[in-house]
Amino acid sequence: MLIARAAKRTDIDELIALAKSAGTGFTSxxxxxxxLEERLVKSETAFAAQISRQTEDTYQLMLEDTETGHIVGCSAVKAMVGVSKPYWDFKIITMAQHSAEADRRFDMDAMLLVNDFAGATEVGTLFVSEAGRGTGAGRLAAQSRYLLMAADRPRFGEKVLAELRGVVRDDGSSPFYDYVSRPFFKMDFAEADQLSASTDNQFILDLGPKHLIYMDLLPPDVRAVVGQTHAVGVGARKLLEWEGFHYDxxxxxxDGGPLVSTWTENVRTIRESRQYTVRAATPHGGVQGLLSTDRFDNFRTTRTTVILDGDVIGVDFETLQALDLCEGDRVRFWRQR
Structure with missing residues (x-):
């Protein structure tokens, strides 16, 4: 059985292994x-905190195979971004160009450095190892983040966003970075990516472009990757769009990869999930979906089959044990349609 659960500091070795296999361009x-070890310690502390307000904590989730005990993936939720550490992106704006004398009318696109998502929640760090791919692990890792948000809505923002990995060459370089960003930062892509992930991003404010960058000045092969998703992230983008996220x-x-966003209340998994009281049952002829503990302490989620009876949900013993549930506990269930 695969479960998504709150990360523990003892997961460090397997998280390091996942990070190495993710490769260049996976910024988080x-x-x-x-x-990475500090991130696990802070996440464990955040999960245990008795609060009900938005903070800048990051909640790290690990995807565990209960049969082997191995970690096959991870995901995370940053409760609030863009406040103490700016959340820089390029916003593509369109300017109307018109001259009656020249008899010309056309639109011109340009990129502007912005921090438009201050206070929003970010979902990210979604990665599944080779061992977990093709098993539904990616979808479980993705949807578990929204069930976590539903467990205590005041901890998260009114808007939620996700950044998708852009187009990166086989050698780890980025066509967008090489032409657009390198002239400003004077470092290679891997170094800029690492600095963005590990610092307060002051270097972006110090060195980044202060004026508009006109899209028509970019070579065609660079324009072609703007807003495009890396091949390994296409599935993740489809899941986000299914949840209600959109590219704006x-x-x-x-790397020029797209940022997608939506209002938190519109996320499908949150909107369609319901709370129940759990009991032990043999779910013959039941319905499938995602079941979560619906609490922050010892948060866990898995895909399973259940029996729905009013506000009571019947779950088999193996699932109760995997999620560390007792009869009478309150849980949250998203029904697969």
Missing amino acids: LAVPPEQ RYIDIF
Whole structure:
């Protein structure tokens, strides 16, 4: 059985292994091992905190195979971004150009460095190892983030966003970065990516473009990757769009990948999930979906079959054990349609 659960500091070795296999361009994992360990410690503390307000904590989730005990994936929720650490993106704007004397009318696109998502929640760090792919692990890792948000809505923002990895070559370089961003930062893509993940991003404010960058000045092969998703992220983008996220012409300043967003209340998994009281049952002829503990302490989620009876949900013993549930506990269930 696969479960998504709150990360623990003892997950460090397997998280380091996941980060190494993610490769260049996966910004949220492109940090040294000691920072990954610090992230786990802070996440464990955040999960245990008795609060009900929005903070800048990051809640790290791990995807565990209960049969082997191995971690096959991860995901995370940053409760609030863009406040103490700016959340820089390029916003593509359209300017209407018109001259009666020249008898010309056309639109021109340009990129502007912005921090438009201050106070929003970010979902990210979604990565599944080779061992977990093709098993539904990616979808479980993705939807578990929204069930976590539903468990305590005041901890999260009114808007939620996700940045998708842009087009990166096989050698780890980025066509967008090489032409657009490198002239400003004077460093290679991997170094800029690592600095973005591990610092307060002051270097972006110090060195980044202060004026508009006109899209028509970019070579065709660079324009072609703007707002495009890396091949390994196409599935993640489809899941986000299924949840209700949309692309509104915000892109990553390093690889040109798209940022998608939506109002938190409109996220499908949150909107369609319901709370129940759990009991033990043999779910023959039941319905499938995602079941979560609906609490922050010892948060867990899995895909399972259940029996729905009013506000009571029947679950088999194996699932109760995997989620560390007792009869009478309150849970949350998203029904697969």
